Each structure stands twice: as structure tokens, then as C-alpha cells.
Amino acid sequence: MQNTWFQLTLLISVLLYVAAEFFSVWRVRKSKQIGNEVVRWDWAWFCYPGVTLGLLIVLAWYGWGMNP
Amino acid sequence: MTSVQKEADDLTESVMAGQINQSIWRDLITLTKPRIIMSNLVTAWAGFFLAVKHDAAGWTWIEWLLMTLGSALVMASGCVFNNILDREMDQRMARTQHRALPMQRMSVTFVLTYGILLGLAGVSSLYLVNSLSAILGLTGWLSYVWLYTYWLKRTSTLSTVWGGIAGSIPPVIGYCAVTNSFDMGALLLFSFLYLWQPPHFLALAIRRREEYRAAGFPLLPVVHGVEATKIQMVRYLAALIPVTLLFYGCNFAGPVFLVTSIVLGLYWMYGLVRGFGPIEEEKWAKRWFFYSIWYLTALSVLLMLGW
Numbered sequence: 001m002q003n004t005w006f007q008l009t010l011l012i013s014v015l016l017y018v019a020a021e022f023f024s025v026w027r028v029r030k031s032k033q034i035g036n037e038v039v040r041w042d043w044a045w046f047c048y049p050g051v052t053l054g055l056l057i058v059l060a061w062y063g064w065g066m067n068p
Numbered sequence: 069m070t071s072v073q074k075e076a077d078d079l080t081e082s083v084m085a086g087q088i089n090q091s092i093w094r095d096l097i098t099l100t101k102p103r104i105i106m107s108n109l110v111t112a113w114a115g116f117f118l119a120v121k122h123d124a125a126g127w128t129w130i131e132w133l134l135m136t137l138g139s140a141l142v143m144a145s146g147c148v149f150n151n152i153l154d155r156e157m158d159q160r161m162a163r164t165q166h167r168a169l170p171m172q173r174m175s176v177t178f179v180l181t182y183g184i185l186l187g188l189a190g191v192s193s194l195y196l197v198n199s200l201s202a203i204l205g206l207t208g209w210l211s212y213v214w215l216y217t218y219w220l221k222r223t224s225t226l227s228t229v230w231g232g233i234a235g236s237i238p239p240v241i242g243y244c245a246v247t248n249s250f251d252m253g254a255l256l257l258f259s260f261l262y263l264w265q266p267p268h269f270l271a272l273a274i275r276r277r278e279e280y281r282a283a284g285f286p287l288l289p290v291v292h293g294v295e296a297t298k299i300q301m302v303r304y305l306a307a308l309i310p311v312t313l314l315f316y317g318c319n320f321a322g323p324v325f326l327v328t329s330i331v332l333g334l335y336w337m338y339g340l341v342r343g344f345g346p347i348e349e350e351k352w353a354k355r356w357f358f359y360s361i362w363y364l365t366a367l368s369v370l371l372m373l374g375w
Contacts (some may be wrong), residue, residue: 005312005313005316005317005318006312006317008313008317009310009313009314009317012309012310012313013307013310016306016307016309016310017306017307019306020302020303020306020307021072021303023299023302023303024299024302027295027298027299027344028299030297047226047229048229048300048303048304048307051229051262051263051306051307052303055224055259055262055263055307055311058255059255059256059259059311059314
């Protein structure tokens, strides 16, 4: 039961992660098109994937470790 | 001088001395930022009672009291140091220019001694619970004072992201005070608070961006604008929602928590995405800043109750 929940949560995490990335790229393009302020890239953009993927990996590792 | 005049002067002097005493006490309390301490203590209690419910481990009210006192004192010390390090920038912001140090009502040496004493008392109190709690307290203090306040806050837009480490530690201290081990529960609490902070704090940063700009803080909305900040808020919230699901999956929370976290999380996401449309920015940022506090409080209470 716990493993299934883990797999489901990780699947949701990955889907939300991919959706958030697509959304970000789409918003950046759209803001350029409609003449909003130009969104520039900096380290904060790379921090998000790093932090999120790191957490996902640790959670998965711990989760499966708990109930292999 | 008549005796009546003398009595009147003495009375005036004693009233003034009383007012000065009152003002010193008020400054000493204000320097510790009691509101920040209180909101962090709620999460520390959530961690503590989460561990109690989950492990059915033995605990005493003395441990709870020492954990509460230790966490509060360590946080108070961190906030006092924050006041010292930010005193020049505080002079430039309307919100902070009336604090004790910018107004020079207290000397830096006095406040520094006060901060050190608070920190020592706090870490000692946590050490009486267990050494892991003391180490966590010290880690939180260092990440707040050195990593966030001294280094990143004045140099990088990443201050919100890495500064989040300090804010994520109180619930972990509460949890480890009971379990004395860093396991899945501690990791989930850390992740929950860590991912909650960017969308929470960036809403405040949008609201107060002109003040931060005037003070010279390179926060994300100041350096890269509001649009980029909103995008980051959405991204971090997208990572936060699955973490809340894991509390239920690992038997740390019940179905009420599961449903509430999904509903509140999705509503928050809806609100953030709507922020890209035509809105009053100030009003929008204020609304979702307060919503994030409400969200954290509600979920913390549910975790404590184990529902």
C-alpha cells in the first residue's frame, strides 16, 4: 500500500514538475509577445530543478527504503 | 525650590525613568521579532506532536518545554543578529527605520552580547533534550545569520531559496526532540517547509519590492521583475503539493489532512496562475501572502492532531 502510494506520488511529482517547466517556458515566451517585462534567466531558474529533483530522489530513496 | 516643586520634579523623573525602562524592555523584545518566533514555534510543535502520534514514543512535557524554550531562544538570537547585520539597510526602509539599532537607542555591543547570550541559552536548552536537536538548532542559526542575512540577502536573488533552510528547521527540531533520529518524517517536514517558503516570501517581496529596492536588497522581483517572480512561485508550489501527499502515504497524517492539503494546494495554485492575468498586483500579492500563512497554520494543526 505504502509503495503504491509512493509510486503514485512520485508520478504526480514528475507530472507537476514537467507541467511547471512547460508553464514557465510558455509564460516567458508569452510575456515577450505581449510586451510585458522581459524575463531574464539567472541562477534562481536552475535552483528550482535542482532543489525539486534532489528532493524527489531523496524521498524516493527513503520511501522505498522504508518499505522495499 | 519648594518641597512641592521638588516632589513634582521627583515624580516627573520617576515617570520618565519608568518610560525609559519600558522602552528598553520593548526594544529587547522587538529585537527578537516575536511574531517570527511564534509562527515558527507552531511548526515546531507540529513536528513534535507528529512524532508523538507516529511513533507513540515516550515523551514528557519537560522535553516539550525545553524544546519550545530552546527553539524560541535560538530563533530570538538569530533575529537579534539579523537586526545587527541589517541595521544600515533598516535605516532606508520605512517599515524598519524605527527599530532600536537604526535609531541608535542601543549600542551594537550591547545588542551583540544579548544575541550571544540568547543563542547560548537556546542551544543549551536544546542539548538538554538531545544532541541532535542542539545540532539542528545551531544549523538553523548559522543558515539564517550567515548564509541568509550576512551573505545571500545582500548579494543574490537566491536568498529566498537557500534562506529557506533556516525556516525549515524548527519543525525538524520538534520532530527530532521526540525521535532523536533524522528519518522520513523529519525529511518530509523539512521539504514541506522548504518548498512552502518561496511562494510565501516572494508574495511579500512583490508587495514590498519598492522598499526592498530602496534598501538595496537584490530580491527576485527587484532584479528580474514581477513576472519572473510569479513564475518561480508557481514552480515551487508545484513541488510542494506532492510532498503534502506523502504525509498521508507514510502514515504521518490522516485523510482529513490529505483532502485539505489537496484542496488548499490546488486553490493556491489557481490563485497564483490567475495572477498572470489583469489584476491589482498589490492586492493580489497581499491576498496570497496571507493565504500562505493560513495554509501553513491549517496543515500544521492537522498534522498535530493526526487527522
